[in-house]
Amino acid sequence: MQKDYPVQIDLIEPRKEWRNQQQINESFAVHHKISTEIKSFSKAALLGAVFKLKFWQSFFHQFNLRESIRSGAVQAKFTPLMQQYDVICFHYLSTPVLWLHQFVPAGKKIIYSFWGSDLFRNNWLYDHALQSDALKKAHHIIVHSMEMRLIALAKFGWQLEGKISALVSTDIAKALEKYTGNTHAAAAGCLASFKQKHNIPLQDTVIVIGHSAHDIDNHLYIIPQLATLDKEYLDHCTFVLPMTYGIEANYFREVEKALQAQKIKYIILSNFLNEEEMLELRYASEILVRLSKYDAFSLSLCETLAAGNIAIVATWLPYGALRSSGVYYKEVDAFYKLPAMLKKVLQHKKEYQQQCLDNGKKISELYSQQNAIEKLAKIYMS
Structure with a gap:
């Protein structure tokens, strides 16, 4: 965007761990790393916090000295920035x-962008009242799809209708280039390499379940259904569960226990995957099962389809x-229908894979046609 429009876009991240620095450098002019943890501030900054308005507002609201000092210290760092x-x-x-919204100076244009879980869930981490109050101050709100737009309007009120735009703000087309540009031989090589690395029999079909270690992927509903697949097919399937992020120990153990109980061939990927390993996994995902509780516009799904x-x-x-762009995939409307669909896909795997060959091109065209960069620039500059 910064190449085509007179804007400078900087990134401010209040994170404990930082993402791929190379990608950040390519996308943003400046990257500010802001910690909001009290231990990250110097003694002088913590002492100075008591002279900030947010310290006193927080103290008289919560009577929590530690949190009040943190509020004052964050105000001193965040507001001038x-x-x-x-x-x-x-x-x-x-x-x-x-x-962090409370530390934004008055008069600034504020835009909010929902990414998925933050819209679909309602608990202490995604508090409806807090979100609703924030959206009242929004100049604009961005979601990834028309379905998400409808959910946001139903959840927060139709008075926001004129403020909400549905567009994918991630450059999907660029992310898919590494898949659409590869040859069939390269894809076959990735599959063979993945099978060798994980001791998967050559004749087995690799079936990937979900994309995370979150319970939103419905592993515990899917796994019992896998075991009901006809034995002649089940014996030639290896199920791969990418659980490389969002790991919660109890849930992870539940999933592993469920897999062991069904006595199916499986592999759990729990270590962080680098870019090369991720590319290999996408190509090795001969069949991907995505029956999550909810999702936005999933890049992992699009990458697998593009492969x-x-x-x-x-x-x-x-x-x-x-669906409206003609991207080829299969659907089920209930968990118990998964075995029958899996059987059908396994029976017609080569035929269906041929139908999938243009998926990457179709998804890239979908992104290009929505003119996301132009629309975002207008939102920022209006």
Whole structure:
């Protein structure tokens, strides 16, 4: 965007761990790493916090000295930084992110961007009242799809109708280039390498379940259904569960216990995957099962589809844009229907893979046609 429009876009991240620095450097002019943890501030900064308005507001509201000092210290660091910007866009509207809203100087144009879980869930981490209050101050609100837009309006009120735009703000087309540009031989090489690395029999079909270690992927509903697949097919399937992020020990153990109980061949990927390993996994995902509780516009799904593989997804997921663009995938509307669909896909795997060959091109065209960069620039500059 910064190449085509007279804007400078900087990134401010209140994170404990930082993402891929190379990607950040390519996308943003400046990257500010802001910690909001009290231990990250110097003694002088903590002493100075008591002279800040937010210290006293917090103290008289909560009577919590530690949190009040943190509020004052964050105000001293965050507010002057925000003062130099005209537009401030909050991505992923969790409670910790929205907590920073109070430190934005008056008169700034504020944009909010929902990413998925922050819209679909309602608990202490995604507090409805806190989000609703923040959205009242929004100049604009961004979601990834028309389905998400409808959910946001139903959840927060139709008075926001004129403020909400549905567009994918991530450059999907660029992310898919590494899949659409590869040859069939390269894809076959990735599959062979993945099977060798994980001791998967050559004749087995690799079936990937979900994309995270969160319970939103419905592993415990899917796993019992896998075991009911006809034995002649089940014996030639290896199920791969990528659980490389969002790991909660208790849930992870439950999933592993369920897999062991069904006595099926499985592999759990729990270590962080680098870019090369992720590329290999996408190509090795001959069949992807995505029956999550909810999802936004899933990059992992789009990458697997662009790699020419088959996806079986839930009808309740908001993939209307993919469907209307003719992207080829299979759907089920209930967990108990998964075995029959898996059997059908295994029977016609080669035929269905041929149908998937143009998926990457179709998804890239979908992104290009929505003119996301132009629309975002207008939102920022209006």
